[in-house]
Amino acid sequence: MITTTMPTHPIKSGFLLLTVLLFCTSLAFALEKVPVKPTTPDRGPKQLGTVLVFSGTGWYRHPEIPAINGWLARLNTDLGMQIDITETPKDLTDLLDHYKVLVLNNANQLDKLLDDAQRAKIEAWYKAGGGIVALHATLVHQTEWKWFNQLAGCDYNSDSEFMPARVIVDPAAKDHPTVKGAAKSFMYSADWTNHDRSVTGLPGFEVLLRLDETTYTPVRELFRTDANAKPMGADHPIAWLHTLDDGRFFYTELGHDLRSLDTPFGRQHIIEAIKWAAGPAKKTVPAEKAPKAK
Numbered sequence: 001m002i003t004t005t006m007p008t009h010p011i012k013s014g015f016l017l018l019t020v021l022l023f024c025t026s027l028a029f030a031l032e033k034v035p036v037k038p039t040t041p042d043r044g045p046k047q048l049g050t051v052l053v054f055s056g057t058g059w060y061r062h063p064e065i066p067a068i069n070g071w072l073a074r075l076n077t078d079l080g081m082q083i084d085i086t087e088t089p090k091d092l093t094d095l096l097d098h099y100k101v102l103v104l105n106n107a108n109q110l111d112k113l114l115d116d117a118q119r120a121k122i123e124a125w126y127k128a129g130g131g132i133v134a135l136h137a138t139l140v141h142q143t144e145w146k147w148f149n150q151l152a153g154c155d156y157n158s159d160s161e162f163m164p165a166r167v168i169v170d171p172a173a174k175d176h177p178t179v180k181g182a183a184k185s186f187m188y189s190a191d192w193t194n195h196d197r198s199v200t201g202l203p204g205f206e207v208l209l210r211l212d213e214t215t216y217t218p219v220r221e222l223f224r225t226d227a228n229a230k231p232m233g234a235d236h237p238i239a240w241l242h243t244l245d246d247g248r249f250f251y252t253e254l255g256h257d258l259r260s261l262d263t264p265f266g267r268q269h270i271i272e273a274i275k276w277a278a279g280p281a282k283k284t285v286p287a288e289k290a291p292k293a294k
Helices: 010-033 065-073 090-098 116-127 146-152 264-278
Strands: 051-054 083-086 101-105 131-135 156-169 185-195 205-212 237-244 247-252
Touching (some): 051 065, 065 083, 083 090, 090 116, 116 146, 116 247, 131 264, 146 247, 185 237, 247 264
Parallel strands (some): 051 101
Antiparallel strands (some): 156 185, 156 205, 205 237
């Protein structure tokens, strides 16, 4: 095979090389003049969990709130959820959308602590499917926040000392995870709260536990000179659920301090409450819209 190599013209080759060099130089010079926008650091949240505990207070500050926060945070392994903690109201407006559950740790009189925008944020988040778990004194002095008072169902009247009392599981709720496996009635120690009304029978409410007031002293000495302080009587709910819109609400009287929480029943009660609050709501079909049996 014969291969023929054509000669290269030296003048044309040099001209081509010069043209390429001039083009590259012009391009580099032009690129130097193009302003480069500085990169803005991404300072947004990266490691947020599923559960947010808020323990800010607008009234009395329970001394074991920090210890309860720590106890709640240590439930993360059993829950399979990361638990974050804040006392900063601004976090509610900025971060709440990232969470499924808001735990209110003795967060009383919130109208004194949260502004209109922060309260509105909680309402909108809840109505969109959020879940709230409220401990003990969260239902203290909340009547000025009308929406939350309606969601909770009642407010504070008085309370007892820390003492044992007979707890009764509502028969209709015996299979709910927060109380499942408990005896029909059992003795349990806590600081028990008297509310300004019972939530029994209120639309959308489901009572889980009640107290037998004949087994303890419902009103402690501090309140006995107050004519308005009174026990609740035969119907004294201490834990309940409320489903409203697409959200879920759970309340328990446990949580004045760790003694009422750090027990096998207390752990189950709170862990399962958080799981329930994080799950999908069961919508109640109004009677007039419910399908009729054929």
